[in-house]
Amino acid sequence: MSLAGPLIAANKVVVFGWVKCPYCVKVKALLDTLTKEVSYVYVDTAENGEAIHQEIIKATGHETVPAVFINGKLIGGFSDTNALHEQGKLLELLA
Numbered sequence: 001m002s003l004a005g006p007l008i009a010a011n012k013v014v015v016f017g018w019v020k021c022p023y024c025v026k027v028k029a030l031l032d033t034l035t036k037e038v039s040y041v042y043v044d045t046a047e048n049g050e051a052i053h054q055e056i057i058k059a060t061g062h063e064t065v066p067a068v069f070i071n072g073k074l075i076g077g078f079s080d081t082n083a084l085h086e087q088g089k090l091l092e093l094l095a
Helices: 004-010 022-034 049-060 078-086 090-094
Strands: 013-017 038-042 067-070 073-076
Touching: 004 013, 004 038, 004 049, 013 022, 013 049, 022 038, 022 078, 022 090, 038 049, 067 078, 073 078, 078 090
Parallel strands: 013 038
Antiparallel strands: 013 067, 067 073
16 A cells, blocks of 8 residues: 555554544544544645555455554444443554
């Protein structure tokens, strides 16, 4: 991933989403309560945003937003991230 890869590698947590996506807003609210180490990339407004989104789809098969990466690994979307939180596993990943 030539566009998204450096962002994912340089940040502990990266969320690729859309500005007004309700699930992107929810995942941001959740993560912001747990860590300050989150980089948000809004692919609907970012330069090369659609190319980044297509690159993520091609590399991971994850077609929807948000796409949450922690420690370089795709966690999934809001439901996946929230499920990890409810299981007590999200804080472990963020530590």
